[in-house]
Amino acid sequence: MNTKILTNCKIYTFNPQQPIAEALFIQDGRILAVGNRSDISALADRNTIVEDMGGQVLLPALTDAHIHMLEYGHSLQRVNCETSTRAECLQRVQDRVEQTPAGQWVLGHGWNHNIWPEGSGDKTMLDVFSLQHPIYLTHKSLHSGWANSAALQLAGIREDSPNPEGGVFQRDANGQLTGILLEGAMRVVEAAIPHPDQNACVHALSLAQKSLLSFGITCVHDFDPWDTYTALAAMQDDHQLSLRVMKGIPLPNLDEAIAIGLKSGQGSSHLRIGWLKLFADGALGPQTAAMLAPYEGSTSTGMLFLQGEDIVEIGQKALPHGISLAVHAIGDRANHEIINGYAQLDEMGLLQKAALPARIEHVQLIDPQDIPRLAVYGITASMQPIHAISDRHMADRYWGKRSEFAYAWNSVAAGGARLIFGSDAPVESPNPYWGIFAATTRKPLDSQEKLDGWYPQQCLSVADALAAYITQPHRIAGQSGKLGVIQKDACADLVCFKSDPFKIAEADFVDLLPQATMVDGEWAFNHA
Missing domain, CATH: 2.30.40.10 (Urease, subunit C, domain 1)
Structure with missing residues (x-):
């Protein structure tokens, strides 16, 4: 004892x-x-x-309620493209190319053309460094990618290739490929990248775990591909899994999950089954988030992947088998459609079939008329406060006055919805104290601002922000009183x-x- x-x-x-x-x-x-x-x-x-x-001061450990743990672990080993200029990003890529044997992939993450004075890049800027190395860099949002000609060639993408379903091969004014890939087009290149074996995945997950523990995070809700579960299970068997992981089920694995009897909430104290992860739209950065009205200065309303009836169809399949839903939604139309779908599932008595409550991931922009509907249908708002201070200038540029209800934590909480916080790492840092700063001030991390933060009426108290990291994630996971x-x-x-x-x-x-x-x-x- x-x-x-x-x-x-x-x-x-x-x-x-x-x-x-x-x-x-x-x-x-x-x-x-x-x-x-x-x-x-x-x-x-x-x-x-x-x-x-x-x-010293003790608190219950924190939860990151939305993370891509394997991707975060891989990102710790890739080129860090989160720079203030395109030139600095390109220099980092060149340095890595020079250290990498010819023929091997050079991978990076974190670029954001919205903050670069030079604007977006193209394949020719990467081709300068090498045509013997396939180069592929994911956007900070993970909703677009940047590839060189070697990567496009290995992926079988030619000048006459049609856009894949749910994605776009970006082209210039002359119709030529730029090397920028939006949404589903990213999967075409990613399919050509050699898949890391289980040892590499375990190594990446171990790096992620070490980092998360250093932040006081002992539990995560993970939304990476399903093979992450196999690596996590191996870590658990080897007594190397210290974190408590709720592993989400990707939609392509739903049939398999039903066939083997997986249910949300099922598992051990350190590895449990989470929610079925769906995507209703894209992201703000590449303007693929689905909008009720066009982006400012544009006729585009983004990309809608799922409508309310699609949510109903998938819910009718998953919920009777005890598998709960979590749906990614950034734009106000995507959020509206998901709530409509959940409302129909609730009326059918299906939302109650699973052990865990329905979720919307991100809820970045929501029509104010939809806010009270979250509570009416018992929908958990899974939000990432650090997005607000990273995205505020983009939101003002593309959403204009609609940003009053962007990252609207206080309005969502006041409306009675359950509110949980995460990071979306590697999209953002998993540092939860940066998230608390964002939630309580809505100011940039390096802010010297003496004025109020961005739409300060949406700020939370420290107590409410901590609760969204500490108590609320365990309540929706059925672990209240235990964690x-x-x-x-x-x-x-x-x-x-x-x-x-x-x-x-x-x-x-x-x-x-x-x-x-x-x-x-x-x-x-x-x-x-």
């Missing part, structure tokens, strides 16, 4: 019956008692490890800080990092 006492600390329990404590008693990874120092110290015997926390709280019989998943997150200035969240992270009563990360 492994017993441990953490004492001389300030504990925010997130248990309204006992909000503050000074010490806790842990046995075999579970919390057995929470209270004052003297009462908890009296529980010790000669085998109990007593750790004096030196006045996201420090109380008797809960798992001992904790995060430790030198500074008090409830007392620091909002600007200090930008630099806030944990001292240590505990999973199942053991320290999984310690700041050396």
Whole structure:
């Protein structure tokens, strides 16, 4: 029996019956008692490890409720294209080409032409570096890609190739391929990239896990391809999986999931089945998010992949088998269509068939008339606050005054919907304290602004932002009372800080990092 006492600390329990404590008693990874120092110290015997926390602050560990964990792990090994200029991005690509044997792929992630003074790139800028290396760089949004001629050739994309379903091979004014691929067109190039074997996937997931634990994150809701599950299961079998992962099911794997009897919420304490992931539209950056009215200065309304009746059709197939739905939606039309679909499923009595509530991923722009409908149909809004401070200038440019209801956390919460937060890493950093800063200020991370943030009426309190990372994700996952709280019989998943997150200035969240992270009563990360 492994017993441990953490004492001389300030504990925010997130248990309204006992909000503050000074010490806790842990046995075999579970919390057995929470209270004052003297009462908890009296529980010790000669085998109990007593750790004096030196006045530090403890909270329940955090959850990233929307992440692409394998892609994040891979991104840690790829060219970092998140630069302020196109020239800097190209220099990084050239440096990697020079270090890479001819014939091998050069992969990168994070470019964003919307913030580059030079604008978007094309294949010729990459061809300059090499025609012997296929080069492929994913946009920050993961909804467009940039390839050189060698990559296009390996993918079988020619000048006369028609656009694939749900995607576009971008062409210039002369009808020539630019090397920019939108939405489904990305899959054509990605299919030509050698698939990493399980060892490579495990390595990438291990890198991601190490990074996430350093942020005090012990649980994630993952939406990567299904083969990620196989690698995670291998890590679990080898006792290498410290994180608690809820693994989403991609739509192409639905039939397989039904055939083998997978159900949302099913699994072990560290690897459970999550939601069926669908895509209703694209993204703001490439203007493929589906809109009720055209983008500012344009006739385009983006790309709508699923309408309400499609959601109903898929729900009729998945929900009776206990598989819950989570649908990606950025634009106001996409959100409207999803809510319409969920409303019909609710009226049919199908939303209640699965153990986990229906979700919309991102909810980046929503018609104000649709906000109260989220609560009416029990829809969870899964949002990523850091998107707001990254996207605010694009949103103003392409959505104009509609941005009043972009990233509208406060309106969504006030409307009664459940609100959970994540990062969408590697689209953004998984640092949740940057997310809390964004949610409470709506200002850039490097902001010197003394004025209010962008549409400040949508700001949340620190307490509400923390709840969206700590308690709410476990409530919708059916783990309330077990995780996201420090109380008797809960798992001992904790995060430790030198500074008090409830007392620091909002600007200090930008630099806030944990001292240590505990999973199942053991320290999984310690700041050396």
